Amino acid sequence: MSQFKKKRLNLLEEKMKLTxxxxxxxxxxxxIRNLKTYFPVLGxxxxxxxxxxxxxxxxxxxxxxxxxxxxxxxxxxxxSTIGKTLVRINNPxxxxxxxxxxxxxxxxxxxxxxIALPKLNRKELIxxxxxxxxxxxxxxxxxxxxFTVGDIIEEPLIxxxxxxxxxxxxxxxxxxxxxxxxxxxxxxxxEFSGGQRQRIGIARALSxxxxxxxxxxxxxxxxxxxxxxxxxxxxxxxxxFNVTYLFISHDLSVVRHIAHRIAVMYLGYIMEMGPAxxxxxxxxxxxxxxxxxxxxxxxxxxKAKKQPLRGEVPSSxxxxxxxxxxxxxxxxxxxxxxxxxxxxxxxxxVFVKCHFPGxx
Amino acid sequence: MGKKQKNELLxxxxxxxxxxxxxxxxxxxDGLDFHVFEGEFLGIVGESGSGKxxxxxxxxxxxxxxxxxxxxxxxxFRGRDLLGLSxxxxxxxxxxxxxxxxxxxxxxxxxxxxxxxxxMEPLMIHRNMNKKEAREAAIQMLQKVGISxxxxxxxxxxxxxxGGMNQRAMIAIALSCNPSLLIADEPTTxxxxxxxxxxxxxxxxxxxxxxxxxxxxxxxxLAVIAETCDRVMVMYGGKIQEVTSTINLFENPLHPYTxxxxxxxxSLTKKKKRLNAIPGNVPGILNLPxxxxxxxxxxxxxxxxEKSVPELLEVEKGHSVRCHLYNREG
Numbered sequence: 001m002s003q004f005k006k007k008r009l010n011l012l013e014e015k016m017k018l019t020x021x022x023x024x025x026x027x028x029x030x031x032i033r034n035l036k037t038y039f040p041v042l043g044x045x046x047x048x049x050x051x052x053x054x055x056x057x058x059x060x061x062x063x064x065x066x067x068x069x070x071x072x073x074x075x076x077x078x079x080s081t082i083g084k085t086l087v088r089i090n091n092p093x094x095x096x097x098x099x100x101x102x103x104x105x106x107x108x109x110x111x112x113x114x115i116a117l118p119k120l121n122r123k124e125l126i127x128x129x130x131x132x133x134x135x136x137x138x139x140x141x142x143x144x145x146x147f148t149v150g151d152i153i154e155e156p157l158i159x160x161x162x163x164x165x166x167x168x169x170x171x172x173x174x175x176x177x178x179x180x181x182x183x184x185x186x187x188x189x190x191e192f193s194g195g196q197r198q199r200i201g202i203a204r205a206l207s208x209x210x211x212x213x214x215x216x217x218x219x220x221x222x223x224x225x226x227x228x229x230x231x232x233x234x235x236x237x238x239x240x241f242n243v244t245y246l247f248i249s250h251d252l253s254v255v256r257h258i259a260h261r262i263a264v265m266y267l268g269y270i271m272e273m274g275p276a277x278x279x280x281x282x283x284x285x286x287x288x289x290x291x292x293x294x295x296x297x298x299x300x301x302x303k304a305k306k307q308p309l310r311g312e313v314p315s316s317x318x319x320x321x322x323x324x325x326x327x328x329x330x331x332x333x334x335x336x337x338x339x340x341x342x343x344x345x346x347x348x349x350v351f352v353k354c355h356f357p358g359x360x
Numbered sequence: 361m362g363k364k365q366k367n368e369l370l371x372x373x374x375x376x377x378x379x380x381x382x383x384x385x386x387x388x389x390d391g392l393d394f395h396v397f398e399g400e401f402l403g404i405v406g407e408s409g410s411g412k413x414x415x416x417x418x419x420x421x422x423x424x425x426x427x428x429x430x431x432x433x434x435x436x437f438r439g440r441d442l443l444g445l446s447x448x449x450x451x452x453x454x455x456x457x458x459x460x461x462x463x464x465x466x467x468x469x470x471x472x473x474x475x476x477x478x479x480m481e482p483l484m485i486h487r488n489m490n491k492k493e494a495r496e497a498a499i500q501m502l503q504k505v506g507i508s509x510x511x512x513x514x515x516x517x518x519x520x521x522x523g524g525m526n527q528r529a530m531i532a533i534a535l536s537c538n539p540s541l542l543i544a545d546e547p548t549t550x551x552x553x554x555x556x557x558x559x560x561x562x563x564x565x566x567x568x569x570x571x572x573x574x575x576x577x578x579x580x581x582l583a584v585i586a587e588t589c590d591r592v593m594v595m596y597g598g599k600i601q602e603v604t605s606t607i608n609l610f611e612n613p614l615h616p617y618t619x620x621x622x623x624x625x626x627s628l629t630k631k632k633k634r635l636n637a638i639p640g641n642v643p644g645i646l647n648l649p650x651x652x653x654x655x656x657x658x659x660x661x662x663x664x665x666e667k668s669v670p671e672l673l674e675v676e677k678g679h680s681v682r683c684h685l686y687n688r689e690g
Contacts, residue, residue: 074552075523193641194408223407224580225657228624228637235634250552257626257635280628294557295628296583300606309554312522 028100029212029244030086031062035095037078037085041317053316055081057268058095060343063212068238068245070259070276072252074291074313077265079248083214086246087134088125092118099128130160130208137217139197143189149175149200150185156207174203177240179233195226202233206241214246219254231258252295256280264288267324268316270343274350284346284357287325323355331360369574370396370419370541375433377411377418379645380426386645388414390598392433393672396541396574401567403589403606404578407642411598412578416543420458421450437541456486459534463546465526469518475502475529476514479536486537501532505562524555531562542566543576548584560588582621586610594618597653598645600672604679614681617654652684660685 035056043050056078063069071079084090086097097117102110120128133156136142143152153171157164172182178199189197198218205213218234219227231254238245249255255262256276263273264287272285283289290309311328314320320327326336335355343353377389389411396402406412417423419435421442435442437458442450459482462468470478479501480494489497495514502510505528518526527547534542544563548556567575577589585592585606592609594602594617602615613619623636640657643649649656655665664684672682 074554193644195641223642224582225407225621225624225638226641228626228635229639231626232635232637252553253626253628256628257632277631291554292628294553296557296560296581296587297628298583298586298610298625300586300610309558312524 027065028062029065030100030246031096031098032082032086033060033096033098035059035082035085035097036093037081037090038093051317054268054319055316056085056092057319058343059265059268059270061263061270061273063244063246065211065244066238066242067260068247068258070255070262071246071248071265072250072255072262072291073265074250076267076313076316078268078316079250079265080216082265083134083216083246083248086117086214087129087132088117088120099132101131126159130156131210132212132214133205133208133210135198135201135205135213135215135218138221139194139201140221142201143197145189148186148188149192152189152200153204153207156204160208170207171203174206177206177237178203179229193226194222195229198222198230199233202230202237206237206243209241210243212244212246214248216248217250218247220249220251227254234258252292264291267314267319269324269353270351271325271354272350272352273343274347278347278350282358284350284352285325285354286329286331286356286360289360290330323353331356367398368395369398369400369438370576371434371436372415372419373434373436375415375418375435376431377414377423377428378431379428381646384646387598387648388428388645389418392598392600394593394600394603396576398540398572398574399567400574401564401588401590402574402576403585403592404576404595405580405582405585405592406595407580409642409645410595411645412595413545414598415595416460416545416576416578419543420454420460422454422460452486455482455534455539456537457539458541458543459537459539461527461530461534461542461544461547464550465523465530466518466550468530469526471518474515474517475521476516479514479529479533482533482536497536498532501536502529504535505529505532506558507532523551524558527551527555527559528562531559531566535566538570538573540573541576542573543578545578546580547577549579549581556584560584564588582625594621597643597648599653599669599682600680601654601683602679602681603672608679612679614675614679614686615683616658616660616685620657620659652682 036058037056038052038054040049041051041053042048059082071082073079081090085092099115099117101113101115103113105111117128150171153174154167157167157170171185175182175184180196180199219230222230235258247255247259259276261274262276262279263270266287272279272283272288279288283292309328314327322338323336323341326332329336341353341355343351346352346357372392372394375389375392379386379388392415404412404415418430423430430443476495476498479498483489483494483497499510499514502514507513507525507528521529548559551559563575579585589606592604592606593600594615596617602618609618613622620638624638626632626635638657643653651666651668652670655661658665662684670682670684670687672680673686674680675686
């Protein structure tokens, strides 16, 4: 990294801290700095590493306590990989993930500590996984078909603190909280519909009383009428349990509904990040704008007057030079091919990665 | 749009498709009546298990038998009842006069044949082309659906294409014989929004070019309907619940289910405080409630709803609803 770029990055960090202070809730829960997750590609007779799929490439953002942070983008942009890296299903290749925790001191006071998640060993990690839980996309494959609903929800509790008589009560309580009844405890997942299974998944995530829930496309597999129920449930539970959500979805309307701040990803990079209202009303990056215009509006009188995006998403094995979006960008110029634009704050709280923000 | 063309291309009368599952009769499609005009873009919208895909498969007689069976009804296409045709005659219609686009392009293309061969197949069968002619036509079709350098891509296998390109190839196969009816079953559900926009644009373009052919679009997404269709049918529990023009459906929905569906969708342009979800779950077709299938979830439930299934009534011109709420006046 050049001296210049380092300097810019420090500046960026300063600015990010400032926005935190200016924001409604200035207590940061999770901070991600220059995160990179690469997957090696093996080839040839000797299965040598011939390249890397750069699923997440130099991503920085932070999530404040009590907010819903939306992560949107198309298939293969790296949004799910970020989620998985945060709970360390994947290990990051480079970069830092800091989790801000409270630790009780001997004198009864509480102290904020900063924990680097990638450096934790297995035992420590189990402890932190009780604070960061995940809800998965497909409620049909993420529940063990041989476990009863009670076993499924109890399992994280057993991992965290062993078998306990209280566990059953907690499970029953949780089932009620997610809108199911106690009698469901001895049933198996196949007896339930998609929406109910997703409720079970949510109850499982809540069982350890987490502070952060990573919801990876939690409503994508559900029917439209059931989708709304689950979204409402997630919002209610947030108020009740005071959890923070990282909400990953490809559905821009759903994210707009639920998220306070969003980040738009493309090819492993965050292209634009900021308050949801700001980004939806006034997108600065051409990619965000094109993406938003591609969503059907649901108004038959206003039929498409949009410029659909040409071409295909490039492979993350072989990324274009310069700005990752330049081969498909309607306003790309020479500089976009050569220089990778920095991820900078353009307006208050809005970060953009583009040479010509707001020009499209 | 769709006003002058009064010729009915397809007329479905009292179609019933039932499945025998574990000695129970699942009424996937139960007494369906609808028609498609020439040159029309008709949408069928519904949730999983509403019978929309079974409707499409019944029209083409692709229902797996057993367990499925079209137990009664008529599917009249250009004056002929498709249900009465022999298999030989049916094969001449499939992929030729009526063709279909399936939901998952990745799984519905054959992985061991090149895309080109798969586009050539219907041309060689129905149009009696030889290999060389068919290949030329296949390249033209690929060009038509917007695949760049088609003369090279024609020899690619499906795994070398992206999802959006595979769906384009599927459309090329479906359109290769100039069908008069194209049935698209959730053609964009597996695709990203930007690719979805491209595919929908392509389909609208095709419809505008081929004035006489009609498209039957099946989807669960009301916004996709709004973007493309002239007329919509809302299905629930194997029955049509509401039929009207797209504009009318969005501006004046009558059925409580349609209203509920519209309220439960988050909007991209307006921020809603809370979504008005429809309570309960979509019923499985094996245990549909008695009476109106929507009654356990309905806000306006009356005692009569649990007893009898309402009739599909034309409330105003070109707007029919199946609901007891609108039954009293009539």
